[in-house]
Each structure stands twice: as C-alpha cells, then as structure tokens.
Amino acid sequence: MRRMTARPANAHQARLLKLLRDGGPNSRAQLGDQVDLSRSKLAVEVDRLLETGLVVADGLAASRGGRRSHNVRLNPGLRFLGVDIGATSVDVAVTNAELETLGHLNQPLDVREGPVAVFEQVLSMAAKLRATGLAEGFDGAGIGVPGPVRFPEGVPVAPPIMPGWDGFPVREALSQELGCPVMVDNDVNLMAMGEQHAGVARTVADFLCVKIGTGIGCGIVVGGHVYRGTTGSAGDIGHIQAVPDGRPCACGNRGCLEAYFSGAALARDALEAAQQGLSVELAARLATNGGLTAVDVAAAAAAGDATSLEMIREGGNRVGQVIAGLVSFFNPGLVVIGGGVTGLGHTLLAAIRTQVYRQSLPLATGNLPIVLGELGPTAGVIGAARLISDHLFSPA
Amino acid sequence: MRRMTARPANAHQARLLKLLRDGGPNSRAQLGDQVDLSRSKLAVEVDRLLETGLVVADGLAASRGGRRSHNVRLNPGLRFLGVDIGATSVDVAVTNAELETLGHLNQPLDVREGPVAVFEQVLSMAAKLRATGLAEGFDGAGIGVPGPVRFPEGVPVAPPIMPGWDGFPVREALSQELGCPVMVDNDVNLMAMGEQHAGVARTVADFLCVKIGTGIGCGIVVGGHVYRGTTGSAGDIGHIQAVPDGRPCACGNRGCLEAYFSGAALARDALEAAQQGLSVELAARLATNGGLTAVDVAAAAAAGDATSLEMIREGGNRVGQVIAGLVSFFNPGLVVIGGGVTGLGHTLLAAIRTQVYRQSLPLATGNLPIVLGELGPTAGVIGAARLISDHLFSPA
DNA sequence: TCAACTTTCTCCACTCACAGGACAAAGAGC
DNA sequence: GCTCTTTGTCCTGTGAGTGGAGAAAGTTGA
Numbered sequence A, B: 001m002r003r004m005t006a007r008p009a010n011a012h013q014a015r016l017l018k019l020l021r022d023g024g025p026n027s028r029a030q031l032g033d034q035v036d037l038s039r040s041k042l043a044v045e046v047d048r049l050l051e052t053g054l055v056v057a058d059g060l061a062a063s064r065g066g067r068r069s070h071n072v073r074l075n076p077g078l079r080f081l082g083v084d085i086g087a088t089s090v091d092v093a094v095t096n097a098e099l100e101t102l103g104h105l106n107q108p109l110d111v112r113e114g115p116v117a118v119f120e121q122v123l124s125m126a127a128k129l130r131a132t133g134l135a136e137g138f139d140g141a142g143i144g145v146p147g148p149v150r151f152p153e154g155v156p157v158a159p160p161i162m163p164g165w166d167g168f169p170v171r172e173a174l175s176q177e178l179g180c181p182v183m184v185d186n187d188v189n190l191m192a193m194g195e196q197h198a199g200v201a202r203t204v205a206d207f208l209c210v211k212i213g214t215g216i217g218c219g220i221v222v223g224g225h226v227y228r229g230t231t232g233s234a235g236d237i238g239h240i241q242a243v244p245d246g247r248p249c250a251c252g253n254r255g256c257l258e259a260y261f262s263g264a265a266l267a268r269d270a271l272e273a274a275q276q277g278l279s280v281e282l283a284a285r286l287a288t289n290g291g292l293t294a295v296d297v298a299a300a301a302a303a304g305d306a307t308s309l310e311m312i313r314e315g316g317n318r319v320g321q322v323i324a325g326l327v328s329f330f331n332p333g334l335v336v337i338g339g340g341v342t343g344l345g346h347t348l349l350a351a352i353r354t355q356v357y358r359q360s361l362p363l364a365t366g367n368l369p370i371v372l373g374e375l376g377p378t379a380g381v382i383g384a385a386r387l388i389s390d391h392l393f394s395p396a
Numbered sequence C: 001t002c003a004a005c006t007t008t009c010t011c012c013a014c015t016c017a018c019a020g021g022a023c024a025a026a027g028a029g030c
Numbered sequence D: 001g002c003t004c005t006t007t008g009t010c011c012t013g014t015g016a017g018t019g020g021a022g023a024a025a026g027t028t029g030a
Helices: A011-023 A028-035 A039-052 A115-131 A170-178 A187-198 A263-275 A280-289 A294-302 A306-330 A340-359 A378-392 B011-023 B028-035 B039-052 B115-131 B170-178 B187-198 B263-275 B280-289 B294-302 B306-330 B340-359 B378-392
Strands: A055-060 A070-074 A080-085 A089-095 A101-108 A140-145 A182-186 A207-212 A216-222 A335-338 A370-372 B055-060 B070-074 B080-085 B089-095 B101-108 B140-145 B182-186 B207-212 B216-222 B335-338 B370-372
Touching (some): A011 A028, A011 A039, A011 A055, A039 A055, A039 A070, A080 A115, A080 A187, A101 A378, A140 A170, A140 A378, A170 A182, A182 A187, A182 A378, A187 A216, A187 A335, A207 A306, A207 A340, A216 A306, A216 B306, A280 A294, A280 A306, A306 A340, A306 B306, A340 A370, B011 B055, B028 B039, B039 B070, B080 B187, B080 B378, B089 B115, B101 B378, B115 B170, B140 B170, B182 B187, B182 B378, B187 B216, B187 B335, B187 B378, B207 B306, B207 B340, B263 B280, B263 B306, B263 B340, B280 B294, B280 B306, B294 B340, B306 B340, B335 B340, B340 B370
Parallel strands (some): A080 A140, A140 A182, A207 A335, B080 B140, B335 B370
Antiparallel strands (some): A055 A070, A080 A089, A089 A101, A207 A216, B055 B070, B080 B089, B089 B101, B207 B216
16 A cells, blocks of 8 residues: 555644544544534544545444444554664564554664664564565654664664664664654653553553663653653663662762663673572573573572572662652652563562652552553554654644 | 732633733734734734733833834732742742732741641731732732642642641632632742742753752752642652661651751751860850751851861762752753752752762763752742742633 | 434534734834 | 834634534334
C-alpha cells in the first residue's frame, strides 16, 4: 500500500485518532460520548478522516436496542516500527496503528560500535520483519537510545555509554533510510510510555518508571506527559550519590548508584564472589559459561544461593534508598520497576519497597504502589510506536 | 468600591487579563502583537472587558509615528491579599491587580497555636492594612501554609509541623471571613510562583525553588506550572536521607536533611557550640540575647567567626548533596535558594554550588544557574497574590 | 404481525467566532 | 499643506459548531 501521508487537520481529528488507537473500533455514537461535540460536527470530522484514508469503515456493530451502528477503525494497513536500542541488545517490532505488536525481534548488539553499524543491523532486522509479510513499508518509526536526547531534533547528546553517538542526527538519518517520519527518545522514557499505554500505568497521571539494566534510569511522567528536563537528561539517576565517598564509578565520581547496582555492577560482584569461593552456585556457572551476568545471579538466587540473594537484597536497598528520596520529592502515584534485572523479581522488589516505605513520608507513600513492569521487553518498542503515533496523530 | 465579581468569559479574555497583569498598561495594538487575534476580534474582547469593569481606559500613549494609542489597564481599584504563614512568623501584604505590593506587614507567630488563633491574627493584620486606606476590601486572597495542601479543596493534610491544622477547611473558612475567593497552597510553592512572577525565575520554564527556613522544602515548576504531586506533598525534601544512620530526626527516621540543616538545626548547633566554648562570638550573643537563632549564626559568620562559617559550610554541603541528586533527576533550568537562611548568603551558596557542580552530570549542570532568590520575604506574598489572580483571571 | 419505542445517523437552518479589508481618526515629518 | 504611518472601528464573508427534525434500522411486547 502507499504509505500514510495525511495528518489530522485539527485538534478534533487528532483526538478521534487517539481514541481509535487506544480504544479500537468504535461507532460514531460511542466516539460522541467521549469528545463533547455535537453528533453532526462529529460526523463531519469522521467523514473527513475517512476521506484521508487514516480511518476506514469496519462494518456494523451489534445492536444496543436500536439501529445498529456503523463502526470505524484506524486503517488496518498502517504500520509503525518500534526500535529499542539497549547497551547490549536491540529490540525491533512492527505494530499496527492500534499499537498491537505484530512481530518482534531481539538481537545482541554492542551500542559502542557506533550509529552506522547499529543502524545497519536495525535496518536489516526491519527488513526481515517486512519480508515476513507483516508490512510493506512503515508509516512511522520510534527509536529509543540508551542515553540523553535533544528531543526536538532527535539527536543524542553527550551519551556516556555511547561514544560516537554524540550529535549523530539519528532522526534525520533514519527518516531518510526508512522513508517515513521518525521520532527519537531516551529508552527509559519509551519504557514509561509503553507501560502507560498498555501496561501497569494506564490510569496514572504522575508516575516514575525506574529501568535497571546495564545502567539505571528513570522515566518521569507528569500529567500524562513524559518530562524530559531542560537539556533532555531528566531521569538520569544512575549517578546520584548512594554512598558518600563510596566505590569509584566510571563517571569519575564516587559512590554513584550505578557503581552499586546495575547489570554491570551485578556481573562484576558475581565474578568476585565466584572467584573468592563465596558462592558454589556462581562458581559452577562461571566454570560452565566462562563468564557471569545478571541472569546468572538471578538463576543462582532462584536456586537458593545465599550470596546471590544477599547481593540482590543489598542492591535493592541502595536503589530503594534513592527511590525513597525521589518519592519524597516527586510524590508519584505509582512507581514501576523494569529493565533487565526485573528477572531478580520479588527479592529485589521487596528490598526496594522496604526502603521506600520506611524512609519516605507517610503522605507520599500512603497509597503508593511499587510494582514490576507488566510488559517486560516489549515496553520499549510499544513506547516507541506510541511516540511516533502521538506525533503523527497530532495536527501538522 | 464594590468588589470584583466578573470573571473572564473565555480564554482570550483570560489571556488578555494576564498580559495586562504582567505587562502593565497596554494599547490594543500592543496586545494584538502578543495574542495572535485579528484587530477586530481583539477590540471586541477588550470592549467586553471594559464593560465588566475588570479593565479600564488609561489615557493616550505617546505616538509612535502615527495616531496615538488608547491604553487600557487592569482596574487600579482591585486588591488582592497575600498571606504567607510560616512556622514562626507571618507575612501579610496587599497588592493591586498588577501584583505590586502596596503594603506589607510581618509579625511573629507560632503556627502550632492552631488555625483559629492564627487566622484571628491574620485577619487583624489584614484589617490594619485596610485601615491605612490601601484597600476597602479584597477581591481575592492567596494563603500559604508551611505544609502539604490538598490543593483543589484548599485543605492542609497531615502537616508535620502544624498540629491541629490537619483537615481544617482553610479555603472555605477564610473565604467566608474575607468575603472573597481564596486559594491555598504550600508556602514553598508560593515562593516559587513569586520568584517566577517578579524574581529570578521570570524566563525559566522548569526550575526548582529550595526554601530553607524552619524546615526545608522545594517548589517544583514544570513547564511554567507548579507541580504538586499526587497527594500534594511533592517537594517535601526535608526528610530525604542525607546521612545513612545519621542523627535522629523529629519524624522518627534517622539522617534526614532537616536534622542537619534548617533554621531549627542551626539554632541547636549554635547553642551547642556556644555552650562548649567553641565560639566566642556565639557565646557572647547567647549571653546578650538569652538564645540563639540562625540570624545569630549569620551575624557571627559575617563577623568572621570560624565555627559559624564551618557550620554553614557543612550544612550547605549536606543540602548541596541532596540538591545534586535532584538536579540529576529533574534537570532543571535554574535552582533558586530562598527562605530565612538566605541571610547566610554567599558562604551557603558556595557550598551548595560546589556539591552540585561536583556531583551532578555535566549535561545537567552545564548551563545551570544556582542563585539566591531575589524577592526575599516578599516572594511568598507575591506568589500568594499571583495564585489567586491566576485563579480569578481564568474562565469561570 | 404490527405498533410502539430506541438507537443511530443525516440533513438543514441558524448562530457565533473570527479574519481581513475598507476606511476614518490622529499624529509625524518634510 | 501634503504624504506617510499608526491606531482603531465598521462591515461583510466564511467556516465552525449547535440543535432539532426526521429518516433508517433495530428491539420488544402485545
């Protein structure tokens, strides 16, 4: 099919598109209940959307005691590409306009190889998905990168773990390669948007989404919108000081949170424990695999390894301390924990909860759920699709 | 005069009122340059505002090379009451509709005496100001209280330092007593709004306003609007843990920031230093006054007392550490330091700056000013007036 | 099977918001 | 005095939006 070119002509149409995206097929009457427009005006706008091809007729709905309604839905041929670039792996997914994942690929990757190599891989993954017949082309793409982004331009700025990416025009370059509009954001923000769209944060206006993977970051949602800060680095909590004069960190400071708990720190601690003979379980895994990652710690903990459990507990306490401070400051309605280390599961969550509930003010924690993300690795790509759809479903 | 009853009928009128409030007298032409409306439409809305009496004609302006323009301005008879209730003192001020302070009173007060006693005092101060001829009545009042507030209802919730205030219907009670609309907010938020309106934060969209007085709080401004959090306790940073397993705090935890640096903590440390003979300067002041407060420490430091300087430096370091974390998290465009202890001046600011610039990420601190508030004790009352004017200058 | 009621959707007339041009008023500059 | 500029008003045309009438397509119960 020819790719989507139309954009909503006004705020009403944008609103309707988002309702159809989030609520699926709907009749004019149902839409009318949600938008505070007269039925005549609503019909006009729906007709115009039908003309653009963004929206198509979708048959008759069951009767609700009277004439059956004519449903409309977003064009089922629309395709969005969601890309979530992590430090050590990349997720690429294809969604329809309702942001349902139609296909999903994950591959290992080293982000330090630079944007050219990475995008070559991403484009080949996208081509592979297209080859399965899921899409003939893309109407838009959302890209998440593991570092701060100057959002309006879609350019990474001073990313600590992504040498070679600083200032690379990700948005422009990919837009040219893919031949469709592209939006770029921090991977943590996309995870927050994903959980907001289809996960645990569907009904919350103000929440925090803490992603613990190779590094640690925090998505901040204020009034339903992602807050990115003055220079796009909001939520960069990995280098908040967790321990005064503590361990040296790669950033040059001491006692940073990331130096104590993150995928990388956990792997290092596990190696140390295995080599010092503190954990039989970890030593065995080291001998088998020739190396250790957070996954090994999770497995060892699941098998009851005391050293691993203690590592998780201590790390959770550190993270929990920092989150406790953020909860006092931000007073969110929900805290979501996600990222690679969520495999550590309940042990981690319990440690975090303990610290937060103990240290933050009762008024801030009184009715505060602290939960694991619901979407796992798909949160990022769904968030990416949501990012570009929010853009395309807004007046030009 | 009869009190203001009209409200703007639509968003255009609201916009115009705020432009006149923030920019003073203006001609139709000047207003037209700022609102993106046709001249005819603009003239209609201005005429309607003139009819309501909210706006009045203000003579002819000087020519700019052609026909002289007819200025309009907000009704100069409008009066707002700004009240800033602190833990140990209260500020009450009268402003005009352009939020210029026409009269200002400050009195000591103990907020623990409860709302009834406090409001008796506030009302008598307001009456005193009225008696000077500054106002015949008030068109609206903004009230700041030193604790969290359920903003929509204007009711304090679980305020730690204000026993007896929990759930007291401040807004409703004062509205009845004063016979005008009332809005209630946290004192720290009002300080932020004051500095935003007339102080150092005039041009910044996202900033933090740290108020260090009897306690410590932080106003959070996102996209020009105060962020209050899910339960109204956002910015309550006084009980963030600054030192793991540190000093016991009144809240029951240990190592809270407030236990290390605040008006109260400083007074206690100063007393200790004086009694232990660590500071001749402080001991002399103790003998003279029979007690010590943060003001004494400031004076002693100004006189070169090493102990006092060191106390300020150490406290500043603690506060700076916490702010550093918040800067990494929030990535503000400005940090304002205000409250009673700003008398400690440059020593304090230097300590805070050192910590923040050392510990936060370069991307977040690269272009981050950290400055003292410009308005001092008037920030709160101006913010209060701004709060109620924002409310009244919005469509009903 | 038919009448009465519901729900959905379309059509049409009317109102109101708003833009933009013509024009008048008032001044500056030469 | 003449021209140019700025300000403000008046008027008309256009498009957005409302709300009612009524047609279309159902359900339900007698």
